[in-house]
Amino acid sequence: MSVERIRTAVGHIVLMFGVLVSLFPFYWMVVMASNTTPDIFSYPPKLLIGSHLFENMGKVLDNIDFFGSMLLTLIASLGVTVLVLFFDSLAAFAFAKYEFPGRNVLFGLLLATFMIPAQLSLVPQFVTLAEFGWIGSLKALIIPGAANAFGIFWMRQYAKGAIPDELISAAKVDGAGFFRQYLTVGLPVLRPGLAFLGIFTFINVWNDYLWPLIVMTDPNRLTLQVALDQLNGVYGTDYSMVMAGALMSVIPLIGVFLIGARSFIADLAAGAMKF
Amino acid sequence: MAVTSKTAPAAITRPSSTAEKPPNKYKQAFPQYAAVSPFFILFAIFGAFPVLFSIWISFHSWDGIGQMKWVGLEQYHYLLSDATFWKTIGNTLLIWVLSTVPMLLLALVIANALHNATRLRTFYRIAYFIPNVTSVVAITLVFGSIFSNNFGLLNAFLRSIGVGEVQWLTSPWGIKIAIATIVTWRWVGYNAIIYLAGLQAISADVYEAAKVDGASPRQTFWRITVPMMRPVILFTAVTSTIGGLQIFTESRVLFGDTSSIGGPGDAGLTIVSYLYQSAFIKNQFGYGAAVGWALFVLIVLFSIINWRLIGGNDDERLTRRAARRVERRIAAQNAKREAADVR
Numbered sequence: 033m034s035v036e037r038i039r040t041a042v043g044h045i046v047l048m049f050g051v052l053v054s055l056f057p058f059y060w061m062v063v064m065a066s067n068t069t070p071d072i073f074s075y076p077p078k079l080l081i082g083s084h085l086f087e088n089m090g091k092v093l094d095n096i097d098f099f100g101s102m103l104l105t106l107i108a109s110l111g112v113t114v115l116v117l118f119f120d121s122l123a124a125f126a127f128a129k130y131e132f133p134g135r136n137v138l139f140g141l142l143l144a145t146f147m148i149p150a151q152l153s154l155v156p157q158f159v160t161l162a163e164f165g166w167i168g169s170l171k172a173l174i175i176p177g178a179a180n181a182f183g184i185f186w187m188r189q190y191a192k193g194a195i196p197d198e199l200i201s202a203a204k205v206d207g208a209g210f211f212r213q214y215l216t217v218g219l220p221v222l223r224p225g226l227a228f229l230g231i232f233t234f235i236n237v238w239n240d241y242l243w244p245l246i247v248m249t250d251p252n253r254l255t256l257q258v259a260l261d262q263l264n265g266v267y268g269t270d271y272s273m274v275m276a277g278a279l280m281s282v283i284p285l286i287g288v289f290l291i292g293a294r295s296f297i298a299d300l301a302a303g304a305m306k307f
Numbered sequence: 308m309a310v311t312s313k314t315a316p317a318a319i320t321r322p323s324s325t326a327e328k329p330p331n332k333y334k335q336a337f338p339q340y341a342a343v344s345p346f347f348i349l350f351a352i353f354g355a356f357p358v359l360f361s362i363w364i365s366f367h368s369w370d371g372i373g374q375m376k377w378v379g380l381e382q383y384h385y386l387l388s389d390a391t392f393w394k395t396i397g398n399t400l401l402i403w404v405l406s407t408v409p410m411l412l413l414a415l416v417i418a419n420a421l422h423n424a425t426r427l428r429t430f431y432r433i434a435y436f437i438p439n440v441t442s443v444v445a446i447t448l449v450f451g452s453i454f455s456n457n458f459g460l461l462n463a464f465l466r467s468i469g470v471g472e473v474q475w476l477t478s479p480w481g482i483k484i485a486i487a488t489i490v491t492w493r494w495v496g497y498n499a500i501i502y503l504a505g506l507q508a509i510s511a512d513v514y515e516a517a518k519v520d521g522a523s524p525r526q527t528f529w530r531i532t533v534p535m536m537r538p539v540i541l542f543t544a545v546t547s548t549i550g551g552l553q554i555f556t557e558s559r560v561l562f563g564d565t566s567s568i569g570g571p572g573d574a575g576l577t578i579v580s581y582l583y584q585s586a587f588i589k590n591q592f593g594y595g596a597a598v599g600w601a602l603f604v605l606i607v608l609f610s611i612i613n614w615r616l617i618g619g620n621d622d623e624r625l626t627r628r629a630a631r632r633v634e635r636r637i638a639a640q641n642a643k644r645e646a647a648d649v650r
Contacts, residue, residue: 043420044427050417051434054496057449058437060460064452073458076467119345126343132336138343145350148358149606151553151579152599155586156357156364159371176353179346210338239442241556242579246587257444264448265563271452278445289440293433300497301504304542 061282064275065089072271088276092263095273097252098280101259108173108244108255109237116233117226119179124187125218129200130210139188145181151242158246172247173255177237183229189306190225191218228299231292238285256281365596371586375593382597392598394573395581396605398483402577403551405487406494411543413495418502419528432503435496447489447560451476454485476561479574486557486575494550498543505539506532541617548609552602555579578602 064072067082092098126132127139157176158167166172195218203213219226244255254262260281264274289296365382367375386392421431438446453460454475462472475481509532517527533540554577562570568584569576576584578598586595 040423040425043423046420047417047424047427047431050420050495051431053492054434054438057446057453057492058441060453061445061449064449072452075458075463077458077460077463123343123346126339130336130339132339133332135339138347142346145354147607148354149549149553149599149603151555151582152603153354153357153361154582155592155596155599156360157353158587159360159364159592160353160357162371176349179349181346181350184343184346210342214342235440239440239444241442241444241560242583246583257442260442260444260448261560261563264560274448275452278442278448282441282445285441286437289437290433293436294429297432297436297500301500304501305504305508305539 058282061275061279064272065279067272069270069272084272085276088272089280091270091273092277092280095266096259096263096277098256098259098277100252101254101256102281102284104170104253105238105256108170109234111170111174112177112237113230113233115174115178116180116183117230120183120229121187121191121218121222121226122214123179123184124191125195125214125222126210127184128188128191129195129197129218142181142184146185154242154246161247167247168250168253173237173244183233186303187222187225187229189303191222194225195221224295225299227292228296228303231288231296232300234288235285361596361599364593365600367593369592370590371592372590378593382593383600385594386597386601391573391576392581392601395569395576395578398569398573398575399552399554399577402483402487402490402554402575403548405483406490407544407547407551410491410495410547411498411540413491414498414502414543417495417499418506419532421499421503422506432500435499437496438493439497441493443489443493443556444560446493447557450485450489450492451561454481454488477571479572482558482561482570482575485561486554489557490551490554494547498547501539501543502536505536509535537617541613544613544617545610548613549606552606552609553579555583559583578605 062085063079063081065088066085067078068084071078071082127135161167161172161176164171166175199217199221200213203217208216239257240255241257241261244258245261248254248258251262260274260277263277364375366377366379368378368381369375417435421428424431452458456462456472456474456476459475461475465472473481475485513531513535514527517531522530558570558575558577558580559568562568562575568580568588579602582595582598582602585591585598
């Protein structure tokens with residue numbers, strides 16, 4: 033029994049150490065953001081949270097259009113999320129619950145698109161969007177990502193288990209067409225699955241760096257990640273300010289994550305097991 | 308299954324019992340086609356077409372604005388003899404190994420500990436997952452300061468214990484270790500949670516049987532846990548390979564303000580950084596497209612190698628074999644015990 037107890041204790045010590053390593057960079061981010069740059073770079077370095085946080089945050093607002101970037105990022109993230117939720121769940125509903133000619137071929141095709149790395153189409157996508165005249169606009173951030181294979185695959189697995197066929201046939205008997213069936217039967221049942229896909233999509237778009245770096249060519253219209261990188265490039269010497277910016281960009285995201293963290297993590301793990 | 312076959316034809320058979328001709332099944336499925344079409348339309352425009360177009364671009368010399376000049380396979384010829392390109396492949400592979408190996412091993416350790424922990428489970432899971440959802444740019448900035456040569460926290464620590472400083476952000480190995488550390492830190496928790504799900508899917512009976520059998524924890528781990536986890540390990544290996552070959556943001560943000568985006572001596576220049584640099588900084592679109600195809604070939608190649616190494620195609624057989632081995636042991640044990648009882 034006591035061997036068992038020691039093992040549990042050792043397990044918790046290992047886990048706690050891991051948690052410290054996991055969270056330390058965030059603590060350090062706050063320490064740097066709340067001290068002055070000379071203080072951080074002194075030796076020995078300051079290890080405690082200081083009192084200059086608001087001063088540093090103010091400097092961020094003076095140097096980049098932080099709220100403009102945040103608004104742009106928010107609109108792009110929400111835009112992609114809403115479209116992905118709609119298109120992916122609609123397609124998943126059809127794939128999961130209806131027989132139609134060519135269904136399996138189409139679904140196989142969809143799975144095959146997983147193989148293509150995003151970077152392969154980086155150059156031609158840029159050229160295509162330039163041809164459309166979308167470079168520098170929100171459309172370039174939102175439209176190409178408006179539906180994705182991962183979401184459809186994931187929602188289909190979810191829909192297969194979650195939507196009882198009886199509900200659909202009942203709706204049919206009531207004379208509901210396909211779209212009505214999706215709205216009245218599909219959507220309510222799929223809500224937990226949509227919550228996961230929504231958070232997942234939102235976080236990914238919010239954090240994306242390479243694509244906005246390429247398509248948002250107007251320096252006055254940058255997403256948060258690109259603006260943050262620019263703050264670092266131009267004002268790299270004022271580390272406290274850069275860290276304050278990093279902190280400000282991370283807080284909303286962690287908030288979104290923490291709201292749904294519990295089921296989000298469980299769903300993600302369950303999804304990975306199905307692949 | 309039975310329910311599907313009962314409901315789906317119902318809509319079709321009802322009208323056909325009154326009318327002779329069955330209705331056009333393609334026409335009937337119009338709403339379904341409409342439902343799945345947004346993805347396929349978007350994919351055609353922003354996925355399939357660009358991929359085909361990128362082959363075309365890679366056969367040209369093109370700055371993205373002016374005339375495209377057909378050069379045939381010249382971009383690929385140049386690619387194969389381009390020392391910088393080979394260097395980026397070496398860099399990417401080194402960073403991949405330096406990050407993936409410790410990442411997956413640590414994830415396995417954490418998952419095991421999480422599996423055995425009964426208290427604080429949710430807290431641990433969230434704490435381990437937070438690095439994965441935070442912005443790479445912000446976190447790279449933090450690590451950049453920790454690894455900083457002169458004022459970095461890490462060197463301050465090393466100095467204080469008398470080891471002396473390491474030129475993390477200027478030496479070839481230091482750069483790679485710094486990037487690999489960021490990748491490992493971000494993805495350990497994610498992989499641990501995937502492994503945890505895999506562990507929880509293994510039936511408790513198998514472990515119970517091994518315990519009865521008198522198997523040591525180490526034997527249990529290697530003979531039961533690892534073989535049963537093969538599919539999950541394969542999943543994480545393949546996804547980390549694909550992710551590892553696409554590393555970009557870390558090196559770009561760490562060295563963004565220096566003249567080369569790969570850091571001193573291009574020691575941190577990855578394949579994707581090189582693609583970005585060729586196409587979007589030097590405006591060599593044709594060459595950038597060719598680098599993209601090289602990346603594609605590498606990803607496919609490494610996914611196949613992973614598949615072979617971890618034995619993706621026979622994992623079911625192996626799992627069954629592990630289960631059978633345990634069963635045999637239990638049978639033997641029981642037989643022995645019975646024999647002892649008789650005596």
